[in-house]
Amino acid sequence: MPIRRKISGFVKNNGSVIIILLLVLFASVFVKNFFSLRNFALLLKQAAIPAIACIGMTIVLMTGGIDLSLGYMIGLSSISVGLLVKTYEVGIPLAILLTLLLGLLVGLFNGVCVQYIRVPAFITTLGTGYILLGVAQIISNGASINHMPDVFLALGKTKIGLLNTTVFISLAFCLAFYYVLHLSTYGRSLRAFGLSEPASRLSGCPTARLNVSVYMISATLASVAGILLTMDVNCAQPTMGGGDYTFQVITGAVLGGVSLYGGVGSIPGAVLGVISLKIINNCINLLNVPYYWGSAVLGIVILTAIIFENVKNRKL
Amino acid sequence: MEKTILEMEHITKYIYDAYGKPIRGTNVKILSDVHLDVREREVHILIGENGAGKSTLMKILGGIIPHDEGTVRLFGQEVRFTNPRQSQAMGVGFIHQELDLCLNLDVAENLFLGQEIGRLFSDKREMYRQSRLMLEKLGFDIDPRTPVRRLSTAHQQMVEIVKAVSRESKIIIMDEPTASLTQAEIDHLFEIIRNLKRQGVSIVYISHRFEELKEIGDRLTVLRDGGYVGTIDMADFEHGKVVGMMVGRELSCMYHCSHRPEAGEVLRVEGLKIGPDTVPIDLTVHRGEVVGIGGLVGAGRTELAKSIFGVRRYFGGRIFYHGRAVAGRTPQQWIDDGLMYLTEDRKIEGLVLPMSIEGNITLASLRRLFPYTRLKPRVETAIAREMIDKLRIVCRGPKQAVNTLSGGNQQEVVLGKWLSAKPRLLILDEPTRGVDVGAKAEIYEIIDGLAREGVAILMISSELSELINMSDRIYVMRRGTVSAEMRDPAAFTQESILAHTL
Numbered sequence: 001m002p003i004r005r006k007i008s009g010f011v012k013n014n015g016s017v018i019i020i021l022l023l024v025l026f027a028s029v030f031v032k033n034f035f036s037l038r039n040f041a042l043l044l045k046q047a048a049i050p051a052i053a054c055i056g057m058t059i060v061l062m063t064g065g066i067d068l069s070l071g072y073m074i075g076l077s078s079i080s081v082g083l084l085v086k087t088y089e090v091g092i093p094l095a096i097l098l099t100l101l102l103g104l105l106v107g108l109f110n111g112v113c114v115q116y117i118r119v120p121a122f123i124t125t126l127g128t129g130y131i132l133l134g135v136a137q138i139i140s141n142g143a144s145i146n147h148m149p150d151v152f153l154a155l156g157k158t159k160i161g162l163l164n165t166t167v168f169i170s171l172a173f174c175l176a177f178y179y180v181l182h183l184s185t186y187g188r189s190l191r192a193f194g195l196s197e198p199a200s201r202l203s204g205c206p207t208a209r210l211n212v213s214v215y216m217i218s219a220t221l222a223s224v225a226g227i228l229l230t231m232d233v234n235c236a237q238p239t240m241g242g243g244d245y246t247f248q249v250i251t252g253a254v255l256g257g258v259s260l261y262g263g264v265g266s267i268p269g270a271v272l273g274v275i276s277l278k279i280i281n282n283c284i285n286l287l288n289v290p291y292y293w294g295s296a297v298l299g300i301v302i303l304t305a306i307i308f309e310n311v312k313n314r315k316l
Numbered sequence: 317m318e319k320t321i322l323e324m325e326h327i328t329k330y331i332y333d334a335y336g337k338p339i340r341g342t343n344v345k346i347l348s349d350v351h352l353d354v355r356e357r358e359v360h361i362l363i364g365e366n367g368a369g370k371s372t373l374m375k376i377l378g379g380i381i382p383h384d385e386g387t388v389r390l391f392g393q394e395v396r397f398t399n400p401r402q403s404q405a406m407g408v409g410f411i412h413q414e415l416d417l418c419l420n421l422d423v424a425e426n427l428f429l430g431q432e433i434g435r436l437f438s439d440k441r442e443m444y445r446q447s448r449l450m451l452e453k454l455g456f457d458i459d460p461r462t463p464v465r466r467l468s469t470a471h472q473q474m475v476e477i478v479k480a481v482s483r484e485s486k487i488i489i490m491d492e493p494t495a496s497l498t499q500a501e502i503d504h505l506f507e508i509i510r511n512l513k514r515q516g517v518s519i520v521y522i523s524h525r526f527e528e529l530k531e532i533g534d535r536l537t538v539l540r541d542g543g544y545v546g547t548i549d550m551a552d553f554e555h556g557k558v559v560g561m562m563v564g565r566e567l568s569c570m571y572h573c574s575h576r577p578e579a580g581e582v583l584r585v586e587g588l589k590i591g592p593d594t595v596p597i598d599l600t601v602h603r604g605e606v607v608g609i610g611g612l613v614g615a616g617r618t619e620l621a622k623s624i625f626g627v628r629r630y631f632g633g634r635i636f637y638h639g640r641a642v643a644g645r646t647p648q649q650w651i652d653d654g655l656m657y658l659t660e661d662r663k664i665e666g667l668v669l670p671m672s673i674e675g676n677i678t679l680a681s682l683r684r685l686f687p688y689t690r691l692k693p694r695v696e697t698a699i700a701r702e703m704i705d706k707l708r709i710v711c712r713g714p715k716q717a718v719n720t721l722s723g724g725n726q727q728e729v730v731l732g733k734w735l736s737a738k739p740r741l742l743i744l745d746e747p748t749r750g751v752d753v754g755a756k757a758e759i760y761e762i763i764d765g766l767a768r769e770g771v772a773i774l775m776i777s778s779e780l781s782e783l784i785n786m787s788d789r790i791y792v793m794r795r796g797t798v799s800a801e802m803r804d805p806a807a808f809t810q811e812s813i814l815a816h817t818l
């Protein structure tokens with residue numbers, strides 16, 4: 001019994017590590033061209049930006065909320081930074097700063113609706129998401145902005161060894177938020193809040209502020225992701241990101257062991273979840289699976305992950 | 317004499333989980349060898365302190381939870397209910413204390429819930445017609461088309477009664493039916509009960525209000541601490557005797573009382589109204605003083621505590637803390653200033669159950685312990701260990717999850733949380749609820765120790781012996797306000813406290 005408990009405990013705590021190990025093992029054996037340094041570098045590059053968005057989502061999910069506007073925030077920040085840099089010719093640092101500020105404000109709006117007006121997070125962010133998409137298309141007239149300045153692109157696309165600066169920026173965010181979620185009083189309060197709102201409030205955790213702050217973090221990180229994506233594709237688009245992106249990010253978080261019911265989750269888990277997702281995509285590509293099969297496979301992965309999560313949470 | 321229709325004998329129930337199944341390996345009994353017999357056409361009163369097992373016994377009769385040992389005989393037939401439908405089918409109607417009508421449906425829909433008339437579509441007109449007949453038969457003036465949400469509590473109660481009667485119940489359980497009724501409504505209810513009696517229905521009636529019992533009851537059974545004390549005829553009813561049966565034991569060795577109240581006033585509440593129409597409350601607490609708050613559940617004690625602690629709206633009044641008027645403080649601000657509140661509800665409001673012991677213990681002092689936001693695991697573990705030793709928490713270690721601890725140990729973790737946050741005034745709401753006798757004595761010792769260090773204690777309790785033996789002063793609450801202040805510890809008796817609560 002103790003051995004079984006130990007094994008089940010390990011599986012429970014390290015689900016995402018196990019998933020990723022199995023995936024890599026499976027892919028290395030069965031998928032040609034998977035096991036190569038170039039492919040791994042590509043994987044990291046693909047995972048870098050969603051990982052940043054996923055950190056924000058994870059922090060929202062920790063409270064038991066959800067941020068469905070995240071993908072649309074990416075689009076809005078992309079077109080904003082594009083407009084500011086190219087059309088209004090604002091300096092690049094200021095343009096980036098303003099875009100981040102925009103994210104912060106959108107997050108504040110979401111947070112206030114959820115915390116003070118008591119609109120369920122699901123509805124609030126669904127609504128603001130469409131507003132953001134609308135605003136992005138209004139301010140751009142639906143058009144994309146190509147050919148961003150080289151200095152701007154260089155921020156994300158400079159190669160250091162095999163990897164882009166984007167990967168290192170992402171890594172920096174991961175480390176910073178590892179501290180925030182796992183080593184700081186903020187993270188501890190957040191966990192307590194997610195597990196039991198009344199107990200944490202009555203123990204003096206600033207639950208109202210926590211609940212607003214998570215949406216601000218999420219939207220701001222979505223802005224970061226939007227700016228980095230714009231650098232990556234050299235094109236600012238109002239429809240970048242979108243609902244599909246949001247769901248990919250949620251899938252990554254769930255794969256990484258973040259509970260949709262709040263209070264349970266980790267930054268390494270979420271990042272590994274995103275990487276797992278990218279490995280699956282990568283294999284689908286390498287195996288020449290017909291394009292339309294891709295989303296079906298993803299759906300199966302999401303369901304499996306959620307079932308796995310439910311089962312593991314039931315067996316304490 | 318009327319014949320006996322229900323006999324419950326040697327009923328024992330072990331502490332159970334959310335599904336009513338006994339928790340594995342436990343020997344903690346919440347009901348132990350309890351008897352109850354009900355005769356035809358009688359109002360049988362069930363009385364006892366909070367936690368005496370009245371509701372548990374009725375849940376067994378109502379089929380909500382099964383009994384573990386003993387026999388239940390209904391109309392001479394041995395039964396063992398596994399769900400409420402079975403007991404309903406045998407003629408047991410249950411009117412819960414918290415009414416369980418569907419608020420969004422109308423009266424008729426509630427009356428026929430689960431037994432709608434008509435096949436594919438329900439025949440509304442027929443249902444309304446029959447509902448109106450049923451309501452009229454009992455003398456209720458309620459339109460069956462009214463959505464239940466719009467009815468007052470009293471009217472909702474009437475609908476519940478009609479529902480129980482309409483299903484041809486032979487025994488109707490009423491769990492504190494008068495708790496939220498006005499005097500006129502109570503009179504009406506009693507009329508209905510007498511009416512039901514004439515129709516051959518028996519009633520098991522749970523209440524705390526002595527004056528009512530004499531008016532309506534035929535016989536009375538007293539439970540105490542999950543055990544059976546005795547059954548008497550209402551003809552032999554004596555106030556003192558029944559109170560004696562209810563409270564019974566005297567466990568004075570359990571209590572430590574070595575603290576002395578000091579002069580400094582810590583908290584003063586002036587004219588605080590916990591409801592829009594309640595009488596204002598005044599109270600004070602001094603350094604090193606244990607102030608008890610007695611009263612029945614629903615008398616407004618928890619509301620008072622929550623109003624002070626800033627988690628509940630109140631309706632006027634002022635709060636002074638260390639002589640300064642304070643208003644609109646949040647729990648966080650109070651905790652920073654040394655006022656803390658141990659909640660009545662341990663599992664939802666007191667603890668973050670899936671979190672570790674150390675996580676829970678440091679939760680209220682995170683800002684004080686780690687002002688630069690960085691958690692120091694070693695400091696955290698050291699504090700948790702100190703509390704585990706001091707409070708003698710039985711556990712595998714500070715990392716153990718709180719939901720795997722026993723009730724008493726969980727309560728000590730909550731106490732540890734507040735102790736490590738360095739309180740100056742600690743409000744304790746039922747500090748020993750659901751805690752076994754050994755842990756109780758330890759908790760009393762801790763409370764006494766705190767008071768000796770100069771901490772002011774405001775202790776809400778439904779256990780009279782606890783109030784009497786721990787308090788320096790007692791406020792008794794009734795109907796949302798303080799009905800009496802008792803200053804002389806020598807004069808604290810269970811009877812004198814009860815006299816102000818009822």
